[in-house]
Amino acid sequence: MSENLLYALGTLGVWLGAALAVSCLVTLIGMFLPSASSDRNGKLIRVAVLGLLAAVLLTLGGRLPAAGVTAGAGVHVPLVWVVLPFWGWTGVVAVAFALIRTIQAMMSLPEPGRNGLIKAATIWAAVGAVAIFLYTKGDEPAKVLRGGLQMSLTALVAIALLIVAGSAAMTLAGQQAKVRGWTKTVFIHSMLIAGSVVFGLPFAWLLITSFKEDRDMSSPNGLVWIPKVQQTVKYMDARDPRMQGTYDGRTVFGSIIRTQGDDVQVEIVDPGSLRGLTFDTQKAKLKEVPKDIPLVTASFDGQPIQGKVTEEFVDGRKRVEVTMPASIAGKERIYKPNEVEPVREVGLKWQNYTEALDNLPPQAMGGLVYLKNTLIIVLFSVIGTVLSSSVVAYAFARMRFPGRDTLFVVLLATMMLPGAVTLLPKFLIFRQLGWIDTLYPLWVPAFFASAFNVFLLRQFFRGIPAELEDAARIDGCSPPRTFWSVMLPLVKPALAVIAIWAFTNAWNNFMDPLVYISSPERMPLSYALQLFQGERQQNEPGMLMAFATLTMMPVLLLFFFAQRYFVEGVTLSGLGGR
């Protein structure tokens, strides 16, 4: 431990030293700039002190015990990290807070504030003590991880120069207002871009993965960022010709598996959804078309060759016809599966998408049924939520009736009730109604106004001047008419917000379909995707990613086009939680 402690302290020293050195250099540069202020001596002293400190720290750090990382050429930048169990970290954080509060208490002048700070410090200290006690009782010790960056000297110097230059530029900018604004813009943009990369990377990864061949999903040489696809050539197969015919009005491709005079039986290969199906037809109705066969590389008598696979045997062996080099082109040989390598070029594997849709249950009609179900749920949920919430909110906000305030308190109280409590009885109710495996349980409840939306809309209705309503009444409007023609148009922005929330909630709803829906004819997208994940995760990740991309697409497209309503609608409507 003591050696670990030494290493940790030394590492801190090195990093502190480096930081001091940089600031020393920056101050030095600042001294020679034209606009520098007068106090040269003070700065000189500062530079000297900083430089001395940095030199001492760096020299001490250089004598650190070995980090367990093999030292190579160049400079070894030490790194250190402490691994603590949960309570250990809690203790550290609490003690740190206690210290901060104590220091603040010592520095703060007015008495009342000081008492509060002292109280906070005591509480933090107590929390820290408890956490440290729990930590010492646990049997997980703290672990000091020693590590290091191996860097060439030039790289280190380059980085140091870069930092110094950057800092100097910033100091310079700080002195000129014009440059300051410009720097700020650059800074914000670079932060925004960095954040976009972090937030967008998983999406990019999804998109790339959805276009990869399965063999690229995991590769021993690190991640595959550029998808490659198997190259094929057209080939007229004499042994097993590929025939084009029509089945059930669709153009299909397949192989002849039995011939009896003019009558033949064909097994379908393409499209995938009909694969394996056989049908009887006449030879005259079929047309021979070329096959797409894979290109591979292999070794032919010790000579590397490229060839095309003309036949694949049941046990996995492949018959390869040489195409390159030209000297032996046309020769054939049979290879074991592991003796050939496919020829692949950069490209996108669109088949992941078509296959994903092809492999859905036939009742899903290539996923259209899922989309339809989702749209039904979303549509009715949005209509139901907006209608019922606005009606109820209007009554609570603008109408007088006995028991209103009691009811409103009850309404507020239901906001606290977790959905879990009513989950089971609701299931039993819908079961009694015979609604299991129908879409009703997914949208009917939307027509009964949710407490949160009512509360929100009520605030908006209350903000509308009473004169408008009175005028409408004097003109002889009935309450429904007043509501519909006068009041409702005035809260449109809030309605938009509620509609958008209802939309996303309905689109994302996963637990209800999980409980209520079991046949593909009635499945919404979210649940279908989860089932698809269970079935394809292991063996066909490309298909899974393609399907996930497809489920995201509609809602992302909608978001792009309706962005104004999503983002600005809410912002403008002044929902500030106040």
Add this chain to the structure above:
Amino acid sequence: MRLPAKITTLLSLLAIAASCLAVERKPIVIWGQALGPDSKGFEAVIREFEKRHPEYEIHALGLGAGNMNPQKLMTSIVGKVAPDAVYQDRFTISDWASRGAFQSLQDLVDRDKNQPNSPKPEQYYPSVWAEATWQGQVFGIPSGADDRVLYYNKAIFKAKAAELRAAGLDPDRPPKTWSEILAYSKVLTEKSPGGTIKIAGFLPNYGNSWLYLYTFQMDGNFLTKDGRTCTLDSPESEVALKFMKDGYDLVGGYGQSKNFESGFQGNENDPFIVGKVAMKIDGDWIINTISRYGTALDFGVAPAPVPDDRYAKKGKFATDKDTFITWLGGYCYGIPTGARNREGAWEFIKFATSTEGRVLEHTAQRESERRRGRLYVPRLSGQIETNQIILKDFVPADDRIAAALRMHVQMLPNGYIRPATFAGQRLWDEHVRATEAGCTTGDIKGSLLDSQNVVQRELDAYYRTETLPVVDLRIPAIGVGIIAICGALAIWFGFRRLRLGKLAKADSKWAYLFVSPWVIGFLVLTLGPMLASLFFSFTQYNVLSPARWVGMENYSALVGEDRQMSVKVMMNVLYLAGVGVPLSILSGLAIALLLNNAVKGMRIYRTLYYMPAIVPVVAAAVLWTWVLAADPNKGLLNAGWKATFGQWFNLAPPGWLTMPEYTKQSLVLMGVWGAGSGMLLWLAGLKGIPVQLYEASSLDGASPTRQLWSITLPQLSPVIFFNVVVGVIAAVQEFDRPYVLLGGQPSPGDSLLMPVIHLFNNAFTYFKMGYASALAWFIFLLILGLTLIQFRLSSKWVHYEADK
């Protein structure tokens, strides 16, 4: 213009008539078998069946990860929308049968026993057939069978030949007894200078053996014949567990072995294929992996080694006729209660399990594999004749693989099965727990006894059920009805008594009409269910059989026997609420502060940052399974880890979704990524801060940092408070993300067992409605408590304009 319209009407009418005349094809819904590239053989069976029986139409669905998801099946049976047939793991059949969820097929088997392709017990291996029966009735028709044998890496044996000979062991043959396999393991195990395992000779529970196999080998079992007493802690299983512990101690102890195992990966990095494990006991499914990824692997197969006395036929084993045994499992077809097309389902099951159907399946699947350029390795059948055909016609041209297949078939007649019991799942879970505890602590008897008690409690509870008083559900329903009517009358009379003007009265009527959607919804969908839930929490109720009154038992179980589980669930919530929520809020706030600047292209940035919040949760979770994948050559996060921490600290990348210490971090990370969802509120809050405050402070010379701390944050504190409260409530109710991330499977070490997931499992997987209702109220109290604490604390830091 009119004529064509008439014609189209006529035509469409004709079309409708024609479709009515055409033979109505009755659907047969089959669950547990998804159609896809890996099931082309099954698809061929369906097509052939449909050709022979044009009156039927097969709808095959996966509905679960490879095997049936119990939740889905149970929900649909209870909801009266059951499928017609289910392809289901055999050992769970008795569990389902005991709950009345499956139908007995005995009458059908007896009726058709003279038909040539109808299933008959004598066609199957005895234990295969026995596994699908419950109380003397057959509930499932078996299809496949998988048994376990010893796989050993011949190359490692050859490389260590000299050492093996020095230890008196023959490097040219596999071990036959327990003491031999330990001796081999000792020689073959290799460690790095640091003490970590480099090659493990033999890890007793790696692969697929479990305590079951070793106990069977000792002629022990976990239940008495009548199924009423659990014998997990029998002398036989104590010896067996001792053997497992010894096996682990030999390679460096259970903990270190598990550490070693956690680095294992699949496919081409399979530890057996790359030579990290020299010997393992596993099922026939791994042959396919070896054929695809271990083309050069030099391996052999042998029966699993047995206790020394058994091998020598000494002591109690003197009369045993089989020296070597195995344990087997597999799938079968069952018909759930409430299936709408029982006859059709039975016809299909008969065809699919017949020799003809099985051979057709293998032929078609082999063809499909060939098209994909893969070698076809057949899976074995529970039917004796089919296996002979498989060995004759379907064995691939690879001697190693052929030998392995033959060994598996050879061992099938000596297969033992897990006992048929309704507590099968619990017994399985507890035996796993006992194995882990025994190997870790060394207290073999104690850990077996603990688990035995848990199982025994469940057995006793089941047999006790009949003695509990039945509750007529109409009574509470009528009670609720009376309360509702009384309430309505009270309001009505109250309303009559109020002295209101005529106009006000008319207005009130309108008002009541206006609030009625909410009132009705509240009564039917909130208050009624709440009362029902409260009532159910005092009962034992599985919907299929009548509810029985148990009093406070569900609650006392929550804080009593199941205390550990309840505490675990609470700690999981506290972690997410204490670590996840603040981190999400910090990142959300940081994003909002960035996005609140007026720079060009802000719309694009906003879209980008908001995207994670707008995509469906399920899609996001699917995407994250790929980001969090443990293999650094596959998972985005671990690729990053390998390039940074891996380089700097020499740290192996963690299994984000497989190691209990990291699963919650994964969820927190995902939460931070989705922090944009609160962005709208943040931005609105920021826009609402008066600009004068900033202007005034600028004049006073405040720096941007100072403005952030002294103006922005205090002004924003109500929004922060709102987000904290909502975030904590959402954390308690977390369901979708952990469920999808783990594909509905249990989380490692229950590290992601959130309250609602726990409730969901109890409610819709086991249909313990009573216990689940008690849990629901526990969740309610949890939310209430956490929210109240926050409101108490809020006065310390939340700044309201009105206060000043």
